[in-house]
Amino acid sequence: MGFYVDDIEAAVAELRARGVVFEEYEGCVNGIMDIRGNYPSKGRGERAAWFRDCEGNMLGIAEVVR
Template identity: 65%
Template sequence: MTEREHDSSPLARARVATRLPARDLDRARRFYREQLGLEPLDERPGGLLYRCAGADFVVFRSTGASPGTFTQMGFEVDDLDAAVAELRRRGVVFEEVDAPGLRTRDGIAEIEGNYPSKGARGERGAWFRDSEGNLLGIGQPTQ
């Protein structure tokens, strides 16, 4: 796709907002507040709106549940070690992964390659589940 074709898409300038299901919205609110240190910016019946560095995500009441088999949302941080240490202090449990091409050590994986536009050679990553089983990731580009 050329840049011109990309720019003509009605979604090219749209804001992206992640939606995460929650069977128990009160439990999810407690998790995001107590374990992640986040408060909703806004709320409506059945939904909590969070904003991090200008990007929105919503946790919404749902009768369905995430399978938790893939990363549903990721946070990009400047210091992964500090972020993981603080979240562990708050009670977050990080996943240990041992799969072809991806292995964590003490909850952190070293990942080869990155997107050229990010100007990084790789990424370090860690994953955890929220109170509703949603799999969330934290990444730090490496130079």
């Protein structure tokens, strides 16, 4: 499941302050991945971050890059 946010940096910081641990993949900077060309109908790309809930399900947050 994923959620769009207006400011991914602020959302990541707030969730980390609450104890959320973000996945780290090659290319991530501070847990955030720049994805160029993803969902071109919404913008020129997005920035995304992923984490797992208490049951191990992957969740994501993303900010559209216009």
